[in-house]
Amino acid sequence: MSFLSYLLKGVSLGSVYAIIALGYTMVYGIAKMLNFAHGDVIMVGGYAAFTCSMTRGMAPLPSILIAMVVCTVLGIVIETIAYRPLLEAASPLAVLITAIGVSYFLQNIVLIIFGSNPKSFQSLVKIPGLKLADGALTISGETIVTILSCLIIMLILTQFISRTRMGQAMLAVSEDKGAAQLMGINVNSTIALTFAIGSGLAAIAGVLLCSAYPSLSPYTGAMPGIKAFVAAVFGGIGSIPGAFLGGILLGVIEILAKGYISTQLSDAIVFGVLIIVLLVRPTGLLGKRIQEKV
Amino acid sequence: MALLEVHDIKVYYGMIQALKGISFEVNEGEIVALIGANGAGKTTTLHTITGLLRAKSGSIHFDGKDITKTPAHHVVGMGMAHVPEGRRVFANMTVLQNLKMGAFTRRDKDEIMDTLETVYHRFPRLKERQGQIAGTLSGGEQQMLAMGRALMSRPRLILMDEPSMGLSPIFVNEIFDIIQKVSDSGTTVLLVEQNARKALSIADRAYVLETGTISMSGRAADLLNDEAVQKAYLGE
Numbered sequence A: 001m002s003f004l005s006y007l008l009k010g011v012s013l014g015s016v017y018a019i020i021a022l023g024y025t026m027v028y029g030i031a032k033m034l035n036f037a038h039g040d041v042i043m044v045g046g047y048a049a050f051t052c053s054m055t056r057g058m059a060p061l062p063s064i065l066i067a068m069v070v071c072t073v074l075g076i077v078i079e080t081i082a083y084r085p086l087l088e089a090a091s092p093l094a095v096l097i098t099a100i101g102v103s104y105f106l107q108n109i110v111l112i113i114f115g116s117n118p119k120s121f122q123s124l125v126k127i128p129g130l131k132l133a134d135g136a137l138t139i140s141g142e143t144i145v146t147i148l149s150c151l152i153i154m155l156i157l158t159q160f161i162s163r164t165r166m167g168q169a170m171l172a173v174s175e176d177k178g179a180a181q182l183m184g185i186n187v188n189s190t191i192a193l194t195f196a197i198g199s200g201l202a203a204i205a206g207v208l209l210c211s212a213y214p215s216l217s218p219y220t221g222a223m224p225g226i227k228a229f230v231a232a233v234f235g236g237i238g239s240i241p242g243a244f245l246g247g248i249l250l251g252v253i254e255i256l257a258k259g260y261i262s263t264q265l266s267d268a269i270v271f272g273v274l275i276i277v278l279l280v281r282p283t284g285l286l287g288k289r290i291q292e293k294v
Numbered sequence B: 001m002a003l004l005e006v007h008d009i010k011v012y013y014g015m016i017q018a019l020k021g022i023s024f025e026v027n028e029g030e031i032v033a034l035i036g037a038n039g040a041g042k043t044t045t046l047h048t049i050t051g052l053l054r055a056k057s058g059s060i061h062f063d064g065k066d067i068t069k070t071p072a073h074h075v076v077g078m079g080m081a082h083v084p085e086g087r088r089v090f091a092n093m094t095v096l097q098n099l100k101m102g103a104f105t106r107r108d109k110d111e112i113m114d115t116l117e118t119v120y121h122r123f124p125r126l127k128e129r130q131g132q133i134a135g136t137l138s139g140g141e142q143q144m145l146a147m148g149r150a151l152m153s154r155p156r157l158i159l160m161d162e163p164s165m166g167l168s169p170i171f172v173n174e175i176f177d178i179i180q181k182v183s184d185s186g187t188t189v190l191l192v193e194q195n196a197r198k199a200l201s202i203a204d205r206a207y208v209l210e211t212g213t214i215s216m217s218g219r220a221a222d223l224l225n226d227e228a229v230q231k232a233y234l235g236e
Helices: A002-031 A038-055 A060-089 A092-114 A141-163 A165-175 A177-182 A187-212 A222-235 A240-261 A266-280 B042-050 B072-078 B095-102 B109-122 B124-128 B139-151 B169-184 B196-202 B220-225 B227-233
Strands: A130-132 A137-139 B004-013 B016-026 B031-036 B057-062 B080-083 B157-161 B188-193 B205-210 B213-219
Touching: A002 A038, A002 A060, A002 A137, A002 A141, A002 A165, A002 A187, A002 A222, A002 A240, A038 A060, A038 A092, A038 A187, A038 A222, A060 A092, A060 A187, A141 A165, A141 A187, A141 A240, A165 A177, A165 A187, A165 B095, A177 A187, A177 B072, A187 A222, A222 A240, A222 A266, A240 A266, B004 B042, B016 B031, B016 B042, B016 B057, B016 B213, B031 B042, B031 B169, B031 B196, B042 B057, B042 B080, B042 B157, B042 B188, B072 B080, B080 B139, B095 B109, B095 B139, B109 B124, B109 B139, B109 B169, B124 B139, B139 B157, B139 B169, B169 B188, B169 B196, B188 B196, B196 B220, B196 B227, B205 B220, B213 B220, B220 B227
Parallel strands: B031 B188, B031 B205, B080 B157, B157 B188
Antiparallel strands: A130 A137, B004 B016, B004 B057, B205 B213
16 A cells, blocks of 8 residues: 555655646746746745735635736736847847746745744644545545645646647747747737736745744745656656656656655655656657757 | 828838838839838838838828837728738638738627638638648748738738749739729729749839839839839849
8 A cells, every 4th residue: 555655655746746837838838938936936935825824824725826816927927028128139048047046035035034043834734634445545635735736736727728829829939939920829919828827826835834834934946946847858848748747757767766765765766767757758748849840 | 182191101120221212102902012122121111111110200191190110010900901021921820710810900890700701702712711720831822811900901002012022933923903993992002022024924013112212203014114123133
């Protein structure tokens, strides 16, 4: 039974990675940039939810909603102030360095406001866990909610992209910005929308992450951010199903490695698997092979 | 008043001046050709008209409205469609999705379906392949898709940038036939072409671009018989 419980824990952690990876992959697909501050948006979401629920005593759902609003606005502000002036004019390297700068900026702002001591985050998941097979297998409420959230988000997001005007605009911009403009699509607002969605999802990821691993510090977002980035590359950056698959696989590999091999080595194993996958498939598991017809 | 009036536009790429003040006009119902060698500024001119590039000075009026500073994504809705050089179809979308993208600014759902039928009537091959991924079409089919996509916005003026580039002679003839038919159905056409002979044979009027300036203009039939034009652009 321990394998099953490891597996569920892995899928649950992987679901969080997947939700974060969606933000990376969508922004990359549409703005062709790596937003390395994305992990820190998760952390801001965690602090926003913490402030609402633990400091102000609000109920879980409103706390999560406020955290989402905070992160959505933050995402749009970051895009407009820090990235937009650079996206057209500057080199991709300048955008990348700016993203790293934004990441440190967010960490330090939170450090000033909340201090460096980790906060103890009380889970916002209030549903009870399940005990199966006479208590041999327990599934926590957090695990259930996390996996379900990830599935629902994937479902809504794919429907949004395939069925709505804005979703189609996002697809068009991801393929060819210039041609998209000629269709009448406002590229800047489409990019801003992508940041808004990615950041809103980051807030959910932040709350789920802190509910399962209840220590919240200004650096909480850094490692999950990097892992989710790895998950996005693993699955094929730019691909939404790829982010999902990459996230889940990464979470499962990490937890199984922790459980059966070594806790200390688990991260090395995760990154080792990434290296092997990229050697065999440089565009990731579901990434598009570049193929152009003249 | 002409449908499109371009007045003394100057365009720079950084320090390099690409257009040195060109003026021309396109009247309702005409086919106007812009011909010239590689690097003369033909594509730059079209990009400036639709707002993908900004003119440093000069003005562009469409249907009497000043569109010099109008962003590209607003221009389509005003009735001007641009078929870009190299087709630029959305390679990972299906033919039908591409066509629907062409109607992005329109909100009249039922009439969009009518336009789709009209486009399919003009390009039966697109209907046959409506579920196919656009990137797998041949060059000529992609050109048809790019034109059909532009027509989906029901433009009054359609700008076409090198529609015959890289196509086999059979497709070239077919594309020019279609341009003629699009014009016959009442859409005004501004055509940029390196295939000057073909362009002049269907155009009403033409302008010759040479390193950022207009060196000659007149009735297409006259230019076709002009000795200097023949020497420089018709390979005679």
